[in-house]
Amino acid sequence: MNSSSVILLASGNSLGAYIPAMHLHTYLQSIGVETDIYVLESLYDEKVRSKIRSTKKAFHADFAVALMGHKLAKPVDNSLDEEEVQRLLNAWKQADVTRFAVFTGFWLPILERYKTDSNKQLDIRLIRLDAWDTPSFKVHKQLYPVYKNVWFYELQKMSPGSYIASDEAKPLPFWQRAGRILIHGGGWGIGTYAMTISELRMLGHRLDVIVYDPSEVEEDDGTTRYFGTEVSWDPWSRDKHGRHSFPPMIQYIREDGLLREYPLKDYSAYTELMRNCWAIISKPGGATLNDSLSLGIPFVMLEPFGDHELHNSTYWESCGLGIRFTEWKNQRFSEHLLEETCTRLLEQRSKINHFGRITYAAENSSYV
Known part of the structure; x- marks a missing residue:
C-alpha cells in the first residue's frame, strides 16, 4: 500500500453502498490503481452483526416496517468494536493511506479520528449516488460539508455527471x-x-x-x-x-x-x-x-x-x-x-x- 492507493469504504448493510464500490475497485485495478475495500460491518460487534439478517427479513416481509426503520436511522458508533476500529486506524497509518472513496456516511466518525491522528494531507471523496441525502449521510450532516462531496446527480443540472462500472464497455442498442x-x-x-x-x-x-x-x-x-x-x-x-x-x-x-x-x-x-x-x-x-x-x-x-x-x-x-x-x-x-x-x-x-x-x-x- 502506498500514498497513491485508494481505499474504498463501503457497507454491506445495503448492497447499494457495496456493489458500486466493487465496480470501482474492479475498474481501478484494471487500469493499474492499487485499491482495497473495507466494509463497515466487519467492525461491528458480533452480536450486532448477527441481527442484520433478521432485520433484512423483517424489512423484506413488510415494506411499512422497512420505511419506519429508515426513518429511525441513527449513527452506528455504538455498534462498533473499538478494538477493531483502533486496529484499522493503526493499519491505515502504518500503510500511509491518504486517499479514500466513501460510499456511506456511517464511516465519517472513523475518518474524523483518522484525520486527527494523521499528519498527512488526505484526499477523501464522499461518493453520492443519490440525488438527496441518504440516512447514512443525513445523520452526519454536521460532518460531511467539509469533505469533497461528489454528487453524481445534481438537482440543478438535470443531467448525470458520471457513472461507475467494472469496465467501460458500451451499452447495447x-x-x-x-x-x-x-x-x-x-x-x-x-x-x-x-x-x-x-x-x-x-x-x-x-x-x-x-x-x-x-x-x-x-x-x-x-x-x-x-x-x-x-x-x-x-x-x-x-x-x-x-x-x-x-x-x-x-x-x-x-x-x-x-x-x-x-x-x-x-x-x-x-x-x-x-x-x-x-x-x-x-x-x-x-x-x-x-x-x-x-x-x-x-x-x-x-x-x-x-x-x-x-x-x-x-x-x-x-x-x-x-x-x-x-x-x-x-x-x-x-x-x-x-x-x-x-x-x-x-x-x-x-x-x-x-x-x-x-x-x-x-x-x-x-x-x-
Missing part, C-alpha cells in the same frame, strides 16, 4: 437486446416489486426476477427466469484469498415442485444479463440509477424507499431516463416508450465518462 425485463427489490428485496410480477407475466412479458429468498421461485413457465444471491454469502466476509467479492449469483428453476440451483460463472454473467434487458423495474435506489445509466437500461420506478429515493425518482423522470411504473402502466406498458427512454440514456451516457477515469486516472486531484 435497444433492439439488439434480449427483450427481457429485470425486476428486483434492491439488496434487501424490499418494496412493491413482487406485485408487478404476476401482472406482467399475464401480459406475456419475459421476466428476469431477482428473488430475496429461493422460496419465492414459482413453477417454471418457460419464460420467467429467477435469480438470486447465494444465501450463505454476506458482504462483510472476505473470501479464501482475503478479498471482498461480488455476490455469487444463482439461477433457480422449479419444476414439479423441485427447486434446482445453477450458479452463474461470475458476477459479470449477471451484469451481461442486465446489459441485455429492455428495462429494470425496482424502487429508485442510487445503485440502480447507476446501473440504468452505465448500462443504458430504462428504469421503471416503483414506490420509493425514503426521501432520497423520492428525489431519485423525480430526478430520473425529469431527465427523461426513466418512468414511474404507474405511468408506464397507463401507457399500456409501451415498448416504444422504453425504446425512446433508452435512446435518451445512450445519448446521455455518450457524453460522460467513468468516474474512475476522470478522477483517479488523472494526475491532479483535490485534497481536504
Whole structure:
C-alpha cells in the first residue's frame, strides 16, 4: 500500500453502498490503481452483526416496517468494536493511506479520528449516488460539508455527471437486446416489486426476477427466469484469498415442485444479463440509477424507499431516463416508450465518462 492507493469504504448493510464500490475497485485495478475495500460491518460487534439478517427479513416481509426503520436511522458508533476500529486506524497509518472513496456516511466518525491522528494531507471523496441525502449521510450532516462531496446527480443540472462500472464497455442498442425485463427489490428485496410480477407475466412479458429468498421461485413457465444471491454469502466476509467479492449469483428453476440451483460463472454473467434487458423495474435506489445509466437500461420506478429515493425518482423522470411504473402502466406498458427512454440514456451516457477515469486516472486531484 502506498500514498497513491485508494481505499474504498463501503457497507454491506445495503448492497447499494457495496456493489458500486466493487465496480470501482474492479475498474481501478484494471487500469493499474492499487485499491482495497473495507466494509463497515466487519467492525461491528458480533452480536450486532448477527441481527442484520433478521432485520433484512423483517424489512423484506413488510415494506411499512422497512420505511419506519429508515426513518429511525441513527449513527452506528455504538455498534462498533473499538478494538477493531483502533486496529484499522493503526493499519491505515502504518500503510500511509491518504486517499479514500466513501460510499456511506456511517464511516465519517472513523475518518474524523483518522484525520486527527494523521499528519498527512488526505484526499477523501464522499461518493453520492443519490440525488438527496441518504440516512447514512443525513445523520452526519454536521460532518460531511467539509469533505469533497461528489454528487453524481445534481438537482440543478438535470443531467448525470458520471457513472461507475467494472469496465467501460458500451451499452447495447435497444433492439439488439434480449427483450427481457429485470425486476428486483434492491439488496434487501424490499418494496412493491413482487406485485408487478404476476401482472406482467399475464401480459406475456419475459421476466428476469431477482428473488430475496429461493422460496419465492414459482413453477417454471418457460419464460420467467429467477435469480438470486447465494444465501450463505454476506458482504462483510472476505473470501479464501482475503478479498471482498461480488455476490455469487444463482439461477433457480422449479419444476414439479423441485427447486434446482445453477450458479452463474461470475458476477459479470449477471451484469451481461442486465446489459441485455429492455428495462429494470425496482424502487429508485442510487445503485440502480447507476446501473440504468452505465448500462443504458430504462428504469421503471416503483414506490420509493425514503426521501432520497423520492428525489431519485423525480430526478430520473425529469431527465427523461426513466418512468414511474404507474405511468408506464397507463401507457399500456409501451415498448416504444422504453425504446425512446433508452435512446435518451445512450445519448446521455455518450457524453460522460467513468468516474474512475476522470478522477483517479488523472494526475491532479483535490485534497481536504
